[in-house]
Amino acid sequence: KAGVTQTPRYLIKTRGQQVTLSCSPISGHRSVSWYQQTPGQGLQFLFEYFSETQRNKGNFPGRFSGRQFSNSRSEMNVSTLELGDSALYLCASSTGPGGKNIQYFGAGTRLSVL
């Protein structure tokens, strides 16, 4: 079974630009969560989607948005990029919010904002 796939792996953007990151979950998984990770900051929760609906949202500005498609693939968009948005963005899939809700993470997209 293929794991969680995130594209692209690396991205360099300049301030003010926007970016879209993609995540393909494990086959059969209907829940996708997004996290931002910066050195020493742990995992900051962005949002969670389940069956195309946003179920939870972290404390991030409205510049961060996401969506989930009918095939469970998800995209995350960041508009008007700021230097502080430079981070590793991780996507995780799970079967759903019930049970153990084990998160299976992708390798991440490393975003650098210049």
Place this chain on the structure above:
Amino acid sequence: GQSLEQPSEVTAVEGAIVQINCTYQTSGFYGLSWYQQHDGGAPTFLSYNALDGLEETGRFSSFLSRSDSYGYLLLQELQMKDSASYFCAVRSYQDSNYQLIWGAGTKLIIKP
């Protein structure tokens, strides 16, 4: 608010035993999970406790005490490859939704 606390860094010697603690304050509790993340890698699931007591998986064990809002991850026979960051996460319930609340992570440094 909801929060989890774990030490930022723990140092241990190869072959020894180390315990990483996690205390939580959440609205509703449905389980405590542990994840391991090596530098440059993605977090991977280690263990899950929903009930009080010890869960053992090879060299790793995880303990939960719901009355104390406390859990820990125990690593035995430490190996250099165990050098990584370890995150605890609590599954809670708020605003009609299950949520996963994450700790800030504990960096485990192993010395030969």
